[in-house]
Amino acid sequence: MTQRKPAVVLLSGGIDSATVLALAIERGFDVHALTFRYGQRHEIEVRAAHQLAQHFGVVRHIVTELGLREFGGSALTSELEVPRHGETAPEAIPVTYVPARNTIFLSLALAWAEVLGAQDLFIGANADDTQSYPDCRGEFFRAFERMGDLATRDGVGGKQRLTIHAPLSELSKADTVRLAQRLGVPFGHTWSCYDPAVGGQPCRVCDACVIRSRAFASSELKDPLDSGAAP
Amino acid sequence: MTQRKPAVVLLSGGIDSATVLALAIERGFDVHALTFRYGQRHEIEVRAAHQLAQHFGVVRHIVTELGLREFGGSALTSELEVPRHGETAPEAIPVTYVPARNTIFLSLALAWAEVLGAQDLFIGANADDTQSYPDCRGEFFRAFERMGDLATRDGVGGKQRLTIHAPLSELSKADTVRLAQRLGVPFGHTWSCYDPAVGGQPCRVCDACVIRSRAFASSELKDPLDSGAAP
Numbered sequence: 001m002t003q004r005k006p007a008v009v010l011l012s013g014g015i016d017s018a019t020v021l022a023l024a025i026e027r028g029f030d031v032h033a034l035t036f037r038y039g040q041r042h043e044i045e046v047r048a049a050h051q052l053a054q055h056f057g058v059v060r061h062i063v064t065e066l067g068l069r070e071f072g073g074s075a076l077t078s079e080l081e082v083p084r085h086g087e088t089a090p091e092a093i094p095v096t097y098v099p100a101r102n103t104i105f106l107s108l109a110l111a112w113a114e115v116l117g118a119q120d121l122f123i124g125a126n127a128d129d130t131q132s133y134p135d136c137r138g139e140f141f142r143a144f145e146r147m148g149d150l151a152t153r154d155g156v157g158g159k160q161r162l163t164i165h166a167p168l169s170e171l172s173k174a175d176t177v178r179l180a181q182r183l184g185v186p187f188g189h190t191w192s193c194y195d196p197a198v199g200g201q202p203c204r205v206c207d208a209c210v211i212r213s214r215a216f217a218s219s220e221l222k223d224p225l226d227s228g229a230a231p
Numbered sequence: 232m233t234q235r236k237p238a239v240v241l242l243s244g245g246i247d248s249a250t251v252l253a254l255a256i257e258r259g260f261d262v263h264a265l266t267f268r269y270g271q272r273h274e275i276e277v278r279a280a281h282q283l284a285q286h287f288g289v290v291r292h293i294v295t296e297l298g299l300r301e302f303g304g305s306a307l308t309s310e311l312e313v314p315r316h317g318e319t320a321p322e323a324i325p326v327t328y329v330p331a332r333n334t335i336f337l338s339l340a341l342a343w344a345e346v347l348g349a350q351d352l353f354i355g356a357n358a359d360d361t362q363s364y365p366d367c368r369g370e371f372f373r374a375f376e377r378m379g380d381l382a383t384r385d386g387v388g389g390k391q392r393l394t395i396h397a398p399l400s401e402l403s404k405a406d407t408v409r410l411a412q413r414l415g416v417p418f419g420h421t422w423s424c425y426d427p428a429v430g431g432q433p434c435r436v437c438d439a440c441v442i443r444s445r446a447f448a449s450s451e452l453k454d455p456l457d458s459g460a461a462p
Contacts, residue, residue, distance in 0.1 A: 064298035071293070071343045100342035103382045107338040111331035112302045140381040147374040151334045151366045 004030045007120040007165075008109040011035050011061070013048030013231070015190045015212065016124030016168055019176055021056055022183035023167050024122045032116060033061045034109055038098070039069030044200055048191040048231035055186055064108065068098060102135035106144055106164065114152045119161055126168040126176055128211065141166055173215035181221055188224035189231045235261045238351040238396075239340040242266050242292070244279030244462070246421045246443065247355030247399055250407055252287055253414035254398050255353045263347060264292045265340055269329070270300030275431055279422040279462035286417055295339065299329060333366035337375055337395065345383045350392055357399040357407055359442065372397055404446035412452055419455035420462045 007029035011017045024031050035049040046063060053061035102123065109121045125136035134140060141164040148162040168176050180187070192212040193202035202209050202225060216223040238260035242248045255262050266280040277294060284292035333354065340352045356367035365371060372395040379393040399407050411418070423443040424433035433440050433456060447454040 062298075062301050064301055065296055067293075067295035068342065070295055071339075071346050098342075099345035099384070100338055100379075100382055103341060103379070104335070104338040107331055107335040108297075108302075110334060111299065111329075114330035115302050134384060135382045137381070140378070143374070143378040143381050147371070147378040148331075148334070150368070150371040150374050151331055153330070153365060 004028055005120065006030045006032060006059070006113075006116045006118040007122060008032045008034055008113045008116070008118055009058075009122040010105050010109060010124065011049045011052060012124065013045035013052065013191045014124065014208075015173075015180055015185065015187065015192060015215075016126050016176060017049075018052045018124075018185045018190050019180040019183060020122045020124040020165075020167060021052060021058070022180070022185055024120075024165070025056060026183060029120060029122075031056070031058045032112060032118070033058045034105075034112060035061065035063045036066050036105060036108075037063060038066040038101075044193075044196055044231060045191045048189055051189040051231055052186070055189060062112070066104065066108075068101070068104070071099065100135065102133075102140070103144070106148075110148050110151065110162070113162070120163050120165060122165045122167070124168055125166045127170055127172055130169055136166075136169070138166070138169060173211050174218040177215045177219040177221060181219070187221075191225075191231050235259055236351065237261045237263060237290070237344075237347045237349040238353060239263045239265055239344045239347070239349055240289075240353040241336050241340060241355065242280045242283060243355065244276035244283065244422045245355065245439075246404075246411055246416065246418065246423065246446075247357050247407060248280075249283050249355075249416045249421050250411040250414060251353045251355040251396075251398060252283065252289070253411070253416055255351075255396070256287060257414060260351060260353075262287070262289045263343060263349070264289045265336075265343060266292065266294045267297050267336060267339075268294060269297040269332075275424075275427055275462060276422045279420055282420040282462055283417070286420060293343070297335065297339075299332070299335070302330065331366065333364075333371070334375070337379075341379050341382065341393070344393070351394050351396060353396045353398070355399055356397045358401055358403055361400055367397075367400070369397070369400065404442050405449040408446045408450040408452060412450070418452075422456075422462050 007024050009021045009024050009031050011021055011033040012035065021031060021033060033053045035046060037046055050061065106121060113121060129136035145162045145164055171179065192208040194206040194208050195203045197203060212223065238255050240252045240255050240262050242252055242264040243266065252262060252264060264284045266277060268277055281292065337352060344352060360367035376393045376395055402410065423439040425437040425439045426434045428434060443454065
């Protein structure tokens with residue numbers, strides 16, 4: 001039996017990270033999934049991550065706390081209002097940007113990878129994220145790899161060769177939904193909404209809801225969350 | 232009145248970070264101090280950090296939780312035994328190395344810096360750390376700056392120019408103690424021991440205790456912790 005290589009996958013509970021998790025398994029990695037509680041406004045996405053990790057039978061799933069709320073600066077971790085879709089100018093970085101979030105997430109993934117002897121990290125940045133968020137661009141990931149190689153025990157002798165896989169970085173959301181369908185991602189166990197109503201229904205007006213809904217429409221697939229199911 | 236620039240200082244509660252905090256104030260920065268609870272074996276160093284932040288009147292002090300214990304891999308965050316001084320081979324990375332710790336600490340400092348509009352981060356890596364730990368070397372800090380510039384909102388337009396200050400990186404522990412004395416660091420509010428006994432006394436046999444004790448001896452200064460005081 002060939003030895004499967006360990007990898008750490010950042011798992012938020014959304015469709016993108018669920019698809020990346022499924023891809024990492026398809027590519028033959030032993031997946032270790034990492035989810036953060038970082039003062040998001042709701043727990044539904046953490047529950048979705050838990051269900052996805054179970055569904056795909058990952059080797060281990062760690063949910064860890066991060067005090068990002070204390071720094072403020074984002075609608076996702078403070079009392080700033082989540083904008084409705086279309087309220088952010090196309091060129092602007094949205095207020096839902098969380099300062100240095102991917103740097104922090106990847107740093108913690110790097111710590112786990114070092115303990116596991118893993119050289120591969122997976123992240124679900126997609127083509128839209130790459131447009132909107134500085135820490136979703138390929139140039140950033142390459143700089144992180146270089147920094148990560150120097151940061152770690154094995155990096156000292158030049159043995160570590162960290163690779164950040166962002167396999168959705170050129171896919172639209174609709175392409176991602178089609179890929180997810182092929183990989184058997186259980187859409188009913190994914191969550192996208194930034195600002196769910198009490199009772200756990202998607203708001204249907206935030207960026208994440210509108211993008212999700214358009215992606216399903218253009219893929220000609222049905223979103224199980226539309227029939228009222230919640231993860 | 233000239234505007235003082237904000238800076239984020241990593242404050243562990245040890246002599247090194249206390250000295251760096253005092254230096255940052257001397258250099259005219261408005262200091263924002265950041266301390267982590269990351270599954271260290273004891274709370275004494277967090278208490279020391281709190282007292283140091285108060286002593287120096289920082290603008291704000293955040294103590295934030297990090298679940299590093301879940302990843303394991305270090306004597307400081309697991310049940311591995313803390314070695315006595317001299318048990319680690321001179322060339323080896325000590326088991327007290329915490330995987331990717333400075334990457335994680337600096338990433339969170341970067342998030343706060345971005346919210347504050349700060350471009351300056353201070354860290355207390357000293358000449359001995361630079362020998363022992365991959366993530367205390369200048370080469371690592373330069374790679375982190377490059378990554379951090381690309382990670383952040385202001386980095387997008389090339390406006391951000393992150394600087395990681397490691398002003399002790401060429402100082403021995405004895406030099407640091409002398410500098411700390413000049414800057415008025417209250418040694419009785421600092422803590423070094425990795426493995427304090429019940430009751431909060433330094434163990435006097437771990438690396439940190441032995442290095443501290445030798446530094447005071449060669450600086451011809453007296454360590455107030457030797458007379459039984461604890462922060």
